[in-house]
Each structure stands twice: as C-alpha cells, then as structure tokens.
Amino acid sequence: MESNGHAISCHGVQKHYGEGETRIDALRGVDFDARFGELSFLVGPSGCGKTTLLCVIAGLLDRNEGNLTVLGRSLDGVSDRDRVLFRRKNLGFVFQQYNLLPALTAAENVAVPLLAAEVPRKEALDRAKALLSRLGLEKRVTALPSKLSGGQQQRVALARALVHEPRIVVCDEPTAALDHATGETVMELLASNAVQPDRAVVVVTHDSRVFHHAHSIARMDDGRIVEVTRPNGSAAESVGEFDSFQKEAAL
Amino acid sequence: MNFVALRMLTGDRAKYFGLVFAIAFCTFLLENQTSIFANILRRTASQILDVTDAEVWVMDPKTEYWDQTKALKDTDLTRVRGVSGVGWAVRLFKGNPVARTSTGKFAASFLIGLDDATLAGAPRQMLMGSWERLREPDSVVIDKAGYVLLFPKEPLRLDRTLEMNDHMVRIVGISDASPPFASLPVMHTRYSEAVGFVGRERTQLSFLIARAAPGVTPKELTARIEKQTGLRARTTREFMWDCVGYYMRNTGIPVNFGITIGVALVVGTVVAGQTFYLFTVDNLKQFGALKAIGVTNLRLTGMILLQAFSVGALGFAIGTGMAASFFELTLHKLATRHIVLMWQCVGITGAAIFFVVIVASVLSIRRVLVLEPAAVFQG
Numbered sequence: 001m002e003s004n005g006h007a008i009s010c011h012g013v014q015k016h017y018g019e020g021e022t023r024i025d026a027l028r029g030v031d032f033d034a035r036f037g038e039l040s041f042l043v044g045p046s047g048c049g050k051t052t053l054l055c056v057i058a059g060l061l062d063r064n065e066g067n068l069t070v071l072g073r074s075l076d077g078v079s080d081r082d083r084v085l086f087r088r089k090n091l092g093f094v095f096q097q098y099n100l101l102p103a104l105t106a107a108e109n110v111a112v113p114l115l116a117a118e119v120p121r122k123e124a125l126d127r128a129k130a131l132l133s134r135l136g137l138e139k140r141v142t143a144l145p146s147k148l149s150g151g152q153q154q155r156v157a158l159a160r161a162l163v164h165e166p167r168i169v170v171c172d173e174p175t176a177a178l179d180h181a182t183g184e185t186v187m188e189l190l191a192s193n194a195v196q197p198d199r200a201v202v203v204v205t206h207d208s209r210v211f212h213h214a215h216s217i218a219r220m221d222d223g224r225i226v227e228v229t230r231p232n233g234s235a236a237e238s239v240g241e242f243d244s245f246q247k248e249a250a251l
Numbered sequence: 252m253n254f255v256a257l258r259m260l261t262g263d264r265a266k267y268f269g270l271v272f273a274i275a276f277c278t279f280l281l282e283n284q285t286s287i288f289a290n291i292l293r294r295t296a297s298q299i300l301d302v303t304d305a306e307v308w309v310m311d312p313k314t315e316y317w318d319q320t321k322a323l324k325d326t327d328l329t330r331v332r333g334v335s336g337v338g339w340a341v342r343l344f345k346g347n348p349v350a351r352t353s354t355g356k357f358a359a360s361f362l363i364g365l366d367d368a369t370l371a372g373a374p375r376q377m378l379m380g381s382w383e384r385l386r387e388p389d390s391v392v393i394d395k396a397g398y399v400l401l402f403p404k405e406p407l408r409l410d411r412t413l414e415m416n417d418h419m420v421r422i423v424g425i426s427d428a429s430p431p432f433a434s435l436p437v438m439h440t441r442y443s444e445a446v447g448f449v450g451r452e453r454t455q456l457s458f459l460i461a462r463a464a465p466g467v468t469p470k471e472l473t474a475r476i477e478k479q480t481g482l483r484a485r486t487t488r489e490f491m492w493d494c495v496g497y498y499m500r501n502t503g504i505p506v507n508f509g510i511t512i513g514v515a516l517v518v519g520t521v522v523a524g525q526t527f528y529l530f531t532v533d534n535l536k537q538f539g540a541l542k543a544i545g546v547t548n549l550r551l552t553g554m555i556l557l558q559a560f561s562v563g564a565l566g567f568a569i570g571t572g573m574a575a576s577f578f579e580l581t582l583h584k585l586a587t588r589h590i591v592l593m594w595q596c597v598g599i600t601g602a603a604i605f606f607v608v609i610v611a612s613v614l615s616i617r618r619v620l621v622l623e624p625a626a627v628f629q630g
Contacts, residue, residue, distance in 0.1 A: 054628065058543070060623070060624045060628075081547060081548075084545055085545065087543070087544075087545045088545020088546070089545070093540075093543055093544060095627060099536065099539075099540035099627055101262075101540070102262055102263070104255065104258055104259075108255070108258070112544060113544050115252050115254075117545075121254065172628050
C-alpha cells in the first residue's frame with residue numbers, strides 16, 4: 001500500500017549534472033509529496049529544477065541522493081526494463097510540445113500506450129476513440145496532428161496520458177503553448193478527467209493563471225522546494241513566501 | 252507497435268519516397284553495372300559457349316584464350332582420338348577473313364570451320380535457313396548482327412552472296428550466335444571451305460573439340476589428353492574462364508568497370524544509408540516520447556529494423572524491376588543483345604543492400620538506445 005496516502009514521496013532528493021567545475025546542482029535536497037486524488041502543482045521560475053524533479057519522479061532520470069518512493073515503491077536497483085514497464089503501466093505523460101506522432105491520427109496517437117502494452121489494435125483504437133469523445137474530440141479522431149489546433153493537440157496528448165488508466169499523470173507545462181482560454185479548457189479537462197481518488201496528478205507549470213485548479217502548490221527555487229501551500233482551504237505548509245505567491249496566482 | 256513503425260516510416264511522404272528512391276537507385280546502378288561487366292566478359296567466350304556439342308577443347312599448349320591461337324598439326328587429331336575415354340573428337344577452325352558485299356561494303360569477321368562430316372559446333376539457334384545446308388558448296392551461316400552490319404537497312408534474306416579471299420560464298424542461314432567481344436560478324440562454314448576462305452597456311456587447325464566417352468568426365472578426359480599428347484586440354488567452362496581471366500589481367504576493362512561499380516557502391520550505399528540514418532535522427536524526439544511512454548528498447552529496436560528492412564526490400568524490389576526493365580529493353584538492340592540481368596548480380600547487389608541496411612540500422616538503433624527519454628521534456 002502507498003505510504004500515508006502519498007502517491008509520490010521525495011525526501012532530500014539531489015540531482016546534479018557534470019562533475020568538478022562544470023557541475024550543476026539541479027536539485028539540492030527536495031522534499032515533495034503528491035497525494036492521491038489531487039492535482040499537485042510544481043511551480044517556479046525557469047531553471048529552478050521543476051522539470052528535472054518531474055523526470056526523477058517519472059523514473060526518466062536517476063537521482064544522486066535522497067529517497068524516492070512512487071506508489072509506495074522505490075525504483076532503486078530496478079533494471080532498466082522493469083523501470084520502463086513500471087512507467088508504461090503506472091505513468092501517463094503530457095508534454096509541453098505535445099510530442100504527438102505526426103504520422104498517426106488522433107485516435108492512433110492516443111492508442112500508443114495501449115499498443116505498447118500489447119493490447120489488440122482494434123480494442124486499443126476503440127478505447128482511444130471513446131476517450132477522445134469524452135474530451136470533446138469525437139469528430140477529430142481521424143485527423144492528423146498537423147490538422148489540429150494547439151488546444152486540440154494538447155487534448156489528444158491528455159487522452160494519450162489517460163487512456164491506459166495510469167495511477168500517476170505527470171504534465172510538463174501543459175498550457176505553456178496555449179492561449180489563456182484554451183489553456184483553461186485543457187486544465188478543466190485535466191481536472192475533471194485525470195483527478196481520481198486512486199490517481200495523483202503532478203503538473204509542472206509557471207502559468208499562474210491556472211493555479212486555481214491546484215489542490216497543492218509546491219514552489220521551487222534554485223533546486224529546492226521553498227513553499228508548499230494548499231489554496232483550497234487546507235492547512236498551508238508554507239515556508240514564508242506564500243502571501244506574495246498567492247497574490248501572483250490571483251493576478 | 253509494428254503498424255506505428257510503418258506509419259512513422261511512411262508518414263512523411265517526401266522522406267519516405269526519397270529513402271525508397273535512394274535504395275532503388277543504388278540497386279539499379281549496382282545491378283546494371285555488374286551485369287553489363289559480367290556480360291561483356293562473358294562475350295570473350297561467346298563462341299566457346301555456343302558450341303554445345305562438345306565438352307572438351309584441345310589446343311596448343313601456348314594458346315591462352317579464344318582470340319589467340321597457335322595452329323595444331325593435323326596429326327594431333329589422330330593422337331587425341333587415340334586417348335582412351337575420348338567419345339569423339341573433331342577439328343575446329345577459327346579465322347578472321349574479310350567479307351565483302353557486292354556493293355563494296357566489307358567487314359573483318361570471325362569464321363568458324365566445322366568438321367565436314369558431323370558439323371559439330373554448328374549454331375543451334377537459327378533465325379532463318381538451316382545449318383544442315385552448310386553441306387552445300389561455298390555456303391556460310393552468318394549471325395544476324397553480321398548480316399545487318401554488311402547489309403544495313405535491308406531485310407533478312409537467304410542466298411545473298413559475299414566475297415571472301417576471292418571466293419564467292421552464299422548465305423544459307425542466319426543464326427542467333429552469341430555476340431563476340433569484338434562486334435564482328437560470326438560466320439560458320441565447313442572446315443574444308445573455311446581454310447580456303449581464309450587463305451592457305453602450312454598449319455591451320457585451330458582447335459580440336461571432343462566429347463568424353465560414357466563413364467568418363469570431361470575433367471578426367473582433359474587430364475588424360477594432356478598427359479598422353481602434351482597438348483592443352485580444357486573443359487568448356489575452364490576455357491571460358493581462361494578467356495575471362497585473360498581479359499581481366501590484360502585489359503583495362505576490370506579497372507574501368509571496377510571504378511564505376513565502386514563509385515556506384517559507395518555513392519549508392521552512402522546515400523541510402525545516410526538517408527535512413529537521418530530519417531531516424533529526425534524522428535529521435537518521437538522515439539524519445541515512445542521511450543518515455545514506456546516502449547522498451549527491444550521494441551524500439553524491432554521497430555527500427557522493421558522500418559529498415561521494409562524500406563530496403565521495397566527499394567531493392569523497385570531497383571531490380573528498373574534493372575530488369577532496362578535489360579529487357581536493351582536485349583532487343585543488336586549492339587546489346589544477349590546482355591541480361593544476371594541472377595548472380597542480383598544476389599550480390601541484394602547482399603550489398605542488406606549490408607547497408609544493417610549498418611544504417613545499427614547506427615540508428617544506437618542513437619535511439621542512448622537517447623535519454625528525459626530529453627523530450629526539454630521543449
């Protein structure tokens with residue numbers, strides 16, 4: 001069972017690139033938890049380590065120090081193949097630049113995680129089409145990504161992240177390439193479709209206009225979590241700068 | 252995921268067709284050049300291979316190839332016939348008289364004199380007339396290309412006359428003899444006529460052709476003849492390779508063709524290999540996304556191999572089709588008759604393309620395997 005209702009639990013996580021004079025410390029001892037049933041935001045200025053932390057959580061990068069458990073399991077010592085299989089089963093990804101395969105239709109793109117998991121093609125496509133319908137793209141299932149707007153492409157990417165019903169969804173700047181209205185729509189769809197009692201959603205963003213969707217917001221700076229807050233009324237876990245941060249969100 | 256791999260491959264039509272064309276062009280170039288090279292070398296032994304009756308050729312020990320002969324003595328025929336294991340042995344004359352038409356058109360030619368009694372070695376592919384008519388006095392069978400050379404733009408017709416060494420000879424047949432290395436008319440006549448058409452020399456016996464008795468292999472027979480007579484004896488295929496080898500060693504043909512084939516191989520393979528490699532590199536972000544999503548390295552390797560082999564097979568098939576079409580067109584031209592797409596060249600080219608595909612795949616796979624899936628988060 002996952003520890004304390006936490007889907008993700010990081011303690012003292014450190015990550016650096018390079019050695020010696022060229023060493024760059026991207027994470028300098030991060031403590032971060034993401035709970036089931038919540039949208040957890042990781043926010044902060046560019047280069048503060050948000051994406052690196054996301055990659056470490058997703059098992060795409062190895063940390064140098066600290067403890068990390070994902071779904072109650074440490075991935076230390078796990079083979080690359082098992083790590084990939086763990087990721088395939090339990091994680092869904094939404095990328096800033098969508099990263100849809102340009103040669104595949106919307107439905108086929110959504111079906112990719114199912115195909116990777118050996119689900120028969122017809123069943124995978126049927127499930128993909130059903131999910132796209134839920135996201136309002138029932139008339140665009142056969143469209144290629146190049147024929148979709150940015151918002152539609154991000155919705156397809158969202159469907160791809162959810163189609164295999166992962167326990168954790170990680171989103172990297174999902175609204176950065178979208179205008180405000182489209183970004184708001186995508187976030188609403190994310191909140192309404194991805195947030196489940198047995199699922200955690202981690203969103204990296206610096207788009208303060210969508211902060212109101214968050215259940216918790218962890219602010220990073222210079223490779224550390226400097227502030228954690230729960231905007232919707234729960235006890236704040238701020239470490240000092242929350243007021244200015246909330247004002248920024250309200251603006 | 253196979254269909255994903257194939258859709259990734261064909262999704263960008265311009266790149267896909269560029270890739271297929273590169274491999275098809277490489278295939279065409281290699282098959283074309285190697286086949287022409289092999290067929291031209293084969294022409295150095297055309298008249299040897301045309302003699303299907305015999306399987307052993309006997310010649311002076313100094314004779315190295317078809318075009319260079321040192322005459323045997325007439326008594327050598329008797330000596331060879333005396334070797335045990337010889338089923339039969341007959342004379343064969345080869346000369347190069349000049350043939351003239353009544354209009355004054357003339358051409359040096361290959362004249363082959365056949366044993367008067369058996370006509371062994373006569374051309375079996377006749378387009379008009381019959382080789383049996385060679386029994387008539389002053390008669391020759393000429394190949395179609397020679398006829399067209401001597402009687403340009405005139406229809407094929409029998410009983411036309413030629414003058415050779417003050418002899419009027421009559422064309423009694425038109426054959427489809429294999430073209431010789433030098434594009435000269437090929438004529439067949441009886442041995443006794445041929446020596447007269449060329450001009451008398453003290454000894455004129457060019458070759459003896461023989462067939463082994465039942466139970467004796469041609470190879471065994473050549474060994475026996477050489478041991479008992481001191482003459483040089485070769486099987487038909489050995490003699491063919493002697494001719495090919497002579498031209499390989501003593502002419503610039505292999506160097507010229509070797510350069511062309513080498514350039515075709517390098518250019519074709521580099522273009523095809525680099526195009527496929529760049530195709531994979533261009534798609535690295537897509538492969539990175541697939542890795543992040545949870546597609547294993549083994550599966551990605553399979554996808555790249557599938558892409559490589561499907562595009563390789565299609566390009567090779569199209570290139571072979573182009574080469575086959577080319578040779579089908581040129582096969583009916585007099586100058587390029589009998590030059591065909593050789594299956595050996597198709598096999599060699601297929602192996603070269605397979606090698607290129609393997610190398611390009613390995614390089615591409617390496618790039619994908621070392622790719623950090625986290626790179627897709629870099630924007």
